[in-house]
Amino acid sequence: MLRRLLAVVVLGLWLDGDEREDVLADLEALADGVVRRRGKLAGALWLGRELLRYPRFLLGTRSPDRRPPSPARPARRPGLERWRRELRYAVRRVRRRPGASAVIILTLGMGIGASTSVFSVLSTLVLRPLPFDEPDRLVRVRENLVVQSGPPREVTMSPRRFEILRDRAKSFVDVAAARYRTFTLGGEGEPERVVGLTATWSHFTVLGVGAARGRTFTPEEDAPGAPAPVAVISESLWTRRFGRAPTAVGAELVIDGRPHTVIGVMPRGFRYPYAGEVWIPMGIDPAGQDYEAARGLNVSGRLAPGSTMASAREELDGLSRALARERPDTDDRIGYTFKTLEEEILEGVPRKVAALLGAALFVLLIGAGNVASMIAARLHVEERELSLQVALGAGQGDLIRRVVSESLVLGFSSLALGLGLSAGTVGYLTSLSPVSDLGPYFQDFGVDLRVAFFGGVLAVGAVALASIPSLFLLRRRGSAASLRRVGHGPRRMGMGFLDLVVTAELAVAVVLLTGAGLTLQSVRAEWGIDTGLRPEGLHTFSVAPTSSGYAEAEARVAYLDQVLANVRAVAGVEAAGYTNLNPIRSQGWGTSVLADGESDAVPGALYQINHRAVSEGYFEVAGTGITAGRGFGPSDGPSDPAVAVVSRALADALWRGEDPLGKRLRVGTSDGEIVTVVGVAEDVKELDFLEETWYRPYAQTPGDYNTLVVEIFVRSGSRSFLPGVREAIRAVDDGVPVFRIQTMEEILRFERRVEAFGTLLLALFAGMGLLMAGVGIYGVLSYVTGRRTREIGLRVALGARRWDVMREVTVRTLGTCAVGLAVGCLGAAGMARMMESLVVDVRAFSPLVYGSTALVVLAMALAASAPPTMRALRIHPREALGQE
């Protein structure tokens, strides 16, 4: 693919399609021999080198017998032939100035490379379908929870509401539910902890993805209390545990201490809504204790034939209202809501990638500005040659053909370089970036024909932009009279244009820098210097006491207390505690509470909050400060009074300024369990979730699947004791798997990788833009002052002080800068407004960002203008006057 592209770019001027194919076939056949003798890399290099030789031989600048070629075929159209000839001359002219040409090609090539790399990711995300059957008919359904303040929150569904949806909504062929679970796989060796799901049998049929081997659940297997437990496993687990043996289907797998029969293996990359490795039937039981209250169901649906998004929305709104009437006590504050599966999975990533594409295009724009000024400046240098051509009868058309063909040659060279750059980097970039999370959905990010076409459009656009000004310059001086003055320094000519280019480049650089600055600022703000947690020196170990011995909550609590005692005894451990959910991972578990005395019939009285079950000593080890009251201690056992620590945000929301200590909360309903507030904790800045949180002692929290997996937090200055901690945990019961051993800082980095990567790229683009604008200013000023050397020399000879001259040049530069800055700031403000609504939560006006951008750009402009000015000043008047 790339070879073919290269062949088109290199040979396109001289050979038509069939001939090109012949040449490529010849070269590939011969390269095979080189590959056999000297290896793949040598073969590729050989092919590239030999391919690049063709233009020289075809041009006749080199020939085995030093003889110009005779045309292979008579020209079909004289106009076309004239273009071909002009293009060949342009190649020669470009090659005659390797330095300047290289700068142009590199400038445009980098801009094109950056743009096409980002575009290839975008085109893949937007244009390729998800690997489901008819993915555009799939939706993700959630519940819409009305809360006291702010907009309704979208939450996962309870089994009861799922079954109502399944039985009553007519807009869907079927709906399916899947719930996140982790499982312990037994068998030989150390027990293994895997992420999996419980799913309804319809989960596979709704998504339209069947098992690669075996089958998925039947409705009978999905019934509550089904006699024979079955499991479907992922391709990765099939490889890891069964060595891809066909006998895996039908084999036994011990899951959470219970033998299951493996009935199927899913195809690779099937990972919605989580990247699980084991699926077992959900078996929704209307008599089960979690039927009404516990949310956590990820519901997807397939639109029925004839239904549209709009009609489905209408039906679900109606259903929500009907339910609110039927059971106002539980259902009047919840509604159904949905979005397409595509929106769900991509989560606005394409929007962010599109914003990056915008930044990359700005870089290209600055590059085009540089090229424009270079071509225009070069036109000046070549004035003598041009005037000679005009004197010899060259018409307006010839001059235009000359500029356009040179631009085309430069453009296509840049395109080749840019596509090469993105082909080389896009794989690497996407492997590093968060986009790789979407990898199983979208493979083969890379340079394809679509990307190449996009690059071609960019190259043509950039080149057209760069050569239009020169075309205008040429038009202005078409008359022979003006050409007579050529060579005598008409210093006004083209200067206005060059100023314009510099101004525009500065403006674009300001927009880029401001955009990057604002993003950086918002990301920094979001990452909050203070997360309400001290991640430094904090390590976490996950344990899952889920085997049959721990079915009772008391057994789990006893196990965890013993673990804590053991861990605290390890040398080097400063503090230890545990929690069921790590606040900085992207996971949440909510519950609803209301202040005691309020009625749950009052709309909005019920609060949806984060629920965390923690051990005594948790706040100390996590570094979350207790600002009032106390944390938990040994006296908060299962039979002691129910207590809670609330976050600052929750206290403010419920009791606004009153002392929250001693206040009482009810769980779920007005006659729910009463819990007394004993402390207030600092807010923890949680990723994606609510700040209103309450903490309960683990021992007082009734058994729930959300408390089965526990993270043990251990604080210590050094990592060397980690094996000791692991041993101490396993010493309590080596049948309980210990997994996800991480530092808190690692988790933070992981959770922030999307913003980090996007910001890094944006900063990179902004840096490139700034650098290019600097090069542009340097080039233009070098040229301008070079043209004025004679004038400056004369003035110095006539007694002008160098200082005055320097001041004049500097004032001129500053003037240009000021205009560029002003225009740029206006543009940046407009862009920031757009970013505000589109991409991230940026503050559109930030004096710090605008101020520092202005300073950086000014400093860069002055630095770029200093060398040419100094050079002009150092010239001796005699030398300057002798230049003629």
Added chain:
Amino acid sequence: MGKDVLGGFEHQVLLAVVRLGEAGAYTVPVVELLTEASGKAPAPAAVYTTLRRLEGRGLLTSEAEPSELGGRPRRVFRALPAGVDELRHSRETLERLWAELPIFGGAEG
């Protein structure tokens, strides 16, 4: 007969095309033949442009032929009588020149 003298490399390429005969010649077999004969691999670009130049001078003819593997048809070259004449003339010239250099053994017909 062409109006220009054959260059050394043209001579070699033309010879190779004649030797490849009815099978027809294109860049790959010519490169292989010349490599075998001289021990040095010529640039494919040089061979290709020379083939085209010789065709332009009326010494070779080319046509697109279907490939034996059923792929895309490709252009192959064959020598025209004028090419063979030119080759003969060139060889005679060279032989006459060589004959005057007895140190190198000359050529006896």
